[in-house]
Amino acid sequence: MGLQDSGFANAELTADTEELVDQLISAEQNDAIWEYIPGLTALSIAAVVYEMHRRLLRGEISRDEFIWMTAKATGKSAARVLVLTSLLSIPFISFITALALIANILSQTSFIGRVNAYIERKRAVIDAVKKFQLAAHSEKLIIEGALKSAHLQREIIASLEGKSEEATNIYWKEYRRTLAGLDERGSTRDKIRLSYNDPSEYIPPEHHDGQVEDSIRAKINELEGGRLQLFAKARVAMNDAGLSASFIGFIKDTLDKQQAEALIFKINGDSEYIKRP
Incomplete structure (x- = not known):
């Protein structure tokens, strides 16, 4: 041994x-x-x-x-x-x-010692990336929700094609009545509002432990890769005349005005929007 x-x-x-x-x-x-x-x-x-x-x-x-x-x-x-x-x-x-x-x-090089050291390194990585990961998760929920809403709206519009003008008017009248009811209750819409923070603001500083630092950068790169893919899908929706209005509308209904504008600008901006560590 x-x-x-x-x-x-x-x-x-x-x-x-x-x-x-x-x-x-x-x-x-x-x-x-x-x-x-x-x-x-x-x-x-x-x-x-x-x-x-x-x-x-x-x-x-x-x-x-x-x-x-x-x-x-x-x-x-x-x-x-x-x-x-x-x-x-x-x-x-x-x-x-x-x-x-x-x-x-x-x-000092025993198995238990190595296990304890491994656990400590994993904990350090989790602590370092948790704010970035939470912000990225919230961002993902908002964008995926907007995409689903936009596609659903397009499917509804497609289903109304060929219907009589009267049937179409009845649907949109009920739709507007539903929205008006939400506006009257006010707080109902406020409750579904989310808070958006740019994950790039939470990229952790360099860690003193080389192994921990490598694991942190690997995790951040993994999360950034997911963000880039999601933003690519969002830009497709933004440039699609049949999806754009519904997509943007969902984001504006979900976030406050300043946060919604910031996210829309980021989606529609340079593909290299993510700050690199």
Whole structure:
């Protein structure tokens, strides 16, 4: 497992460890000897933990004593000690294998350490991009809603083709009455208004951790790619005489005037509107 040879035979290591554990068990909790144990090599500490577990199984020390002494010897939390306990409970595990596994967990490059570091990096990425991601999601809902509304309106108009003038007038009269009812209640339309903020304003600054920075830029680029595709669809609608009025109307009904104008200008503007980090 990448561990260097200790230079001791199994019997010698076992004897030395048993003597040390005897001293630890007889020592008081505030004895100075405890301060030196975490400074030993990972392999030596692993041997101490293994021997302590043997004493636990033989009933020479209690579970609470085992947890306290192991935590003190390893410098690890009680939760980490429980991980070691589970490892030592694997049936038919040999002495050397147990030492190697424990030493690996105790080392700074252990699997648990790598997992914890990975989780911390993922959390840092999430924290860095969450404002950008939220703004991009709101932008997506508005544009997709406008596109669906515009296409639905065109389908309705198409369905009225060939109908009598009277039937067409009845439909539009009911449509205008519905809108008038919404206007009279005022607040009903206000409730569906969304807030729009340009996601490009929330591109995070460079992160000090290179791996986190790479992940942040990859996520931002992924989100920007989705925005570019969505804006391309929106520009098609803006340039379609049968969709443009309904598309713009939905955005104006969904956002306040200033935000609606800003989004429409952005959609209809340069394709390279997104600020690059």
